Amino acid sequence: MNIDIQAITKRFGAYTALNSVDLRIGSGELVALLGPSGSGKTTLLRIIAGLETPDGGTVLFGGEDALQRHPRDRQVGFVFQHYALFRHMTVFDNVAFGLQVRPRSQRPAKSVIADRVNELLRLVQLDKLATRYPSQLSGGQRQRVALARALAIEPRVLLLDEPFGALDAKVRKELRRWLRHLHDAMGITSVFVTHDQEEALELADRVVVMSQGRIEQVGTPTEVYRQPATAFVYDFLGDANRIECRVEGGQVRLASQGQPLGGVSGQAGPAVVYVRPHDIELQPAGDDQATGTVRRVYEVGPLVRAEVDYAGTLLEVAVPADDRMPFRAGDRVRVVLRRGLVFPADRPDRPEPMALVPFRGGASGPVVQRL
Amino acid sequence: MALDAFFGPAAAPARPVRSEPRLVRGVLIGTALAFLAIFLVLPLAVVFAQAFAGGVQAWLDSLVEPDALAAIRLTLMAAAIAVPLNLVFGVAAAWCIARFEFRGKSLLTTLIDLPFSVSPVIAGLIYVLLFGLNGWLGPWLRDHDIQIVFALPGIVLATIFVTFPFVARELIPLMQEQGAEEEEAAIMLGASGWQTFRRVTLPKIRWGLLYGVLLCNARAMGEFGAVSVVSGHIRGETNTMPLHVEILYNEYNMVAAFAVASLLALLALVTLVVKSLLEWRYAGELAASRRH
Numbered sequence: 027m028n029i030d031i032q033a034i035t036k037r038f039g040a041y042t043a044l045n046s047v048d049l050r051i052g053s054g055e056l057v058a059l060l061g062p063s064g065s066g067k068t069t070l071l072r073i074i075a076g077l078e079t080p081d082g083g084t085v086l087f088g089g090e091d092a093l094q095r096h097p098r099d100r101q102v103g104f105v106f107q108h109y110a111l112f113r114h115m116t117v118f119d120n121v122a123f124g125l126q127v128r129p130r131s132q133r134p135a136k137s138v139i140a141d142r143v144n145e146l147l148r149l150v151q152l153d154k155l156a157t158r159y160p161s162q163l164s165g166g167q168r169q170r171v172a173l174a175r176a177l178a179i180e181p182r183v184l185l186l187d188e189p190f191g192a193l194d195a196k197v198r199k200e201l202r203r204w205l206r207h208l209h210d211a212m213g214i215t216s217v218f219v220t221h222d223q224e225e226a227l228e229l230a231d232r233v234v235v236m237s238q239g240r241i242e243q244v245g246t247p248t249e250v251y252r253q254p255a256t257a258f259v260y261d262f263l264g265d266a267n268r269i270e271c272r273v274e275g276g277q278v279r280l281a282s283q284g285q286p287l288g289g290v291s292g293q294a295g296p297a298v299v300y301v302r303p304h305d306i307e308l309q310p311a312g313d314d315q316a317t318g319t320v321r322r323v324y325e326v327g328p329l330v331r332a333e334v335d336y337a338g339t340l341l342e343v344a345v346p347a348d349d350r351m352p353f354r355a356g357d358r359v360r361v362v363l364r365r366g367l368v369f370p371a372d373r374p375d376r377p378e379p380m381a382l383v384p385f386r387g388g389a390s391g392p393v394v395q396r397l
Numbered sequence: 398m399a400l401d402a403f404f405g406p407a408a409a410p411a412r413p414v415r416s417e418p419r420l421v422r423g424v425l426i427g428t429a430l431a432f433l434a435i436f437l438v439l440p441l442a443v444v445f446a447q448a449f450a451g452g453v454q455a456w457l458d459s460l461v462e463p464d465a466l467a468a469i470r471l472t473l474m475a476a477a478i479a480v481p482l483n484l485v486f487g488v489a490a491a492w493c494i495a496r497f498e499f500r501g502k503s504l505l506t507t508l509i510d511l512p513f514s515v516s517p518v519i520a521g522l523i524y525v526l527l528f529g530l531n532g533w534l535g536p537w538l539r540d541h542d543i544q545i546v547f548a549l550p551g552i553v554l555a556t557i558f559v560t561f562p563f564v565a566r567e568l569i570p571l572m573q574e575q576g577a578e579e580e581e582a583a584i585m586l587g588a589s590g591w592q593t594f595r596r597v598t599l600p601k602i603r604w605g606l607l608y609g610v611l612l613c614n615a616r617a618m619g620e621f622g623a624v625s626v627v628s629g630h631i632r633g634e635t636n637t638m639p640l641h642v643e644i645l646y647n648e649y650n651m652v653a654a655f656a657v658a659s660l661l662a663l664l665a666l667v668t669l670v671v672k673s674l675l676e677w678r679y680a681g682e683l684a685a686s687r688r689h
Contacts, residue, residue: 077581097584104585110578114600124586127596179586 027182034083058226061236103176111160118156124179186218301366303344316358448659459653468641476617479556487564495572521626547629555623567609
């Protein structure tokens with residue numbers, strides 16, 4: 027079942043939650059709606075489900091207008107952020123609910139319902155807990171009950187609102203992998219909302235990055251990470267250093283002091299260059315060659331991080347922990363930006379990669395004197 | 398050790414930090430108990446002592462006497478009409494306020510509390526002014542031979558007015574706390590509005606609802622002021638139990654007055670016991686739903 031979203035707009039009073047959003051979701055795809063809170067991702071999900079009504083635009087399910095149908099007739103499986111399990115029903119009854127409330131003419135026989143529920147509980151590995159109540163389950167187990175309940179109605183579309191948001195990191199990772207397997211096995215068109223970029227990149231076939239009621243970029247995890255369309259996407263998909271600069275004669279130069287940072291093919295003008303912490307190299311340097319000062323060094327799991335004062339801009343630098351950080355706070359260092367993305371101020375949607383070597387011309391300075 | 402020098406040795410505290418000296422505790426607990434005894438337990442004991450002052454037979458006689466029986470019947474009848482109606486109104490109002498955002502919502506919430514803030518006498522007078530012979534609708538009602546004031550309809554109306562907030566007040570915070578996600582889940586699973594209410598909403602609120610109904614019922618049977626104004630005090634016809642008690646008392650018929658009063662008090666006691674049992678049960682359920 028492919029979903030076609032056209033020009034969806036939603037306002038809450040004066041606040042615009044979604045501003046003319048277009049999105050096509052292919053049949054059998056697993057798509058992530060990724061964005062910070064307030065970006066409109068949950069509102070979009072709830073509009074697809076029918077729990078919110080848009081102020082404008084259309085939603086088509088397989089070419090058919092879904093907005094004309096009551097949510098109960100859309101055959102959409104919805105997994106709520108806090109699961110919304112029926113607290114007064116056992117796990118079995120929760121999963122059976124969707125089948126039991128069908129009109130008498132379409133309702134399967136009791137024994138058929140029982141078989142189907144037991145089959146689903148086996149699928150989510152909860153067949154031994156069928157008689158428990160939701161309050162007697164762990165977060166991960168509740169999540170799986172919620173999923174089994176949503177799957178019981180044989181949905182054409184599966185929607186998940188922050189499916190792993192309320193779980194601890196370890197369970198989250200396990201469930202994520204499990205959900206991916208499940209999706210591959212069942213092939214239901216699925217959309218999930220998340221604010222966790224790692225979750226989106228790991229789980230989804232395609233990622234929809236949203237901000238302030240608009241879609242910033244749609245693409246595969248590799249595309250959005252490697253070729254971010256906007257500064258927002260770059261910033262949201264990972265740690266980023268933001269350095270004010272200007273482009274001049276194929277060179278990117280620091281806005282404040284004019285030091286060359288790298289080469290770029292773009293036109294002259296003010297710009298911002300974004301650099302990932304692991305794309306920055308620190309080199310020992312004497313006072314004459316030094317361009318930065320180490321402020322702080324700390325270790326986080328597999329990485330050693332350093333904060334470096336680079337001509338007034340505080341840079342975050344990360345190196346693998348096994349390359350023992352050879353610097354301490356106070357050391358003077360030479361900062362080399364190995365890779366970056368330049369966003370010209372007048373064309374923020376046309377970023378250009380920054381290379382270590384200047385694009386043309388005989389620029390001098392520390393960048394060309396590579397070690 | 399350096400810390401010891403700084404903070405002083407870590408002596409084992411003589412008593413938990415938040416407990417008070419023995420004397421303070423004694424005085425506070427004693428005061429509370431004495432207050433309870435004088436204002437609650439003693440009066441209740443007096444009611445029963447007076448009721449049985451003439452022996453069990455006299456107590457029984459004053460209850461089966463026709464006027465008393467009529468009063469009991471009328472009270473039960475008024476409660477049997479008012480409580481179910483307020484149950485429906487209360488659930489509907491709570492549903493409205495807890496589930497939807499609309500203009501005038503705070504006004505509605507205030508209106509629901511109105512019967513609590515208005516004197517019951519005024520509540521009764523409203524109906525006399527509306528439906529009484531000289532009231533706004535009086536002539537029309539007389540022409541159509543409909544008797545509201547000084548009859549059962551008036552008593553029921555006054556009772557409904559006075560007991561309106563109990564169910565709604567009990568349910569609004571409960572439903573607000575529970576949220577609407579489960580109902581949304583039920584709809585996504587294909588349930589109709591009625592199925593959602595019966596299979597999801599009602600079980601969620603049942604203890605709160607029962608609790609509200611009990612309080613509503615206790616008040617409906619015990620209401621004096623508003624009913625007194627609209628009843629007309631016709632013995633054997635429009636006298637409810639509280640009104641009957643007053644009449645007997647004014648006639649210096651102490652044994653009969655206290656016998657009927659003891660029946661009302663007994664009802665209150667039963668309500669309290671059931672309520673405590675429910676609270677105990679309901680607390681567990683609420684805690685469970687919070688864990689959930």
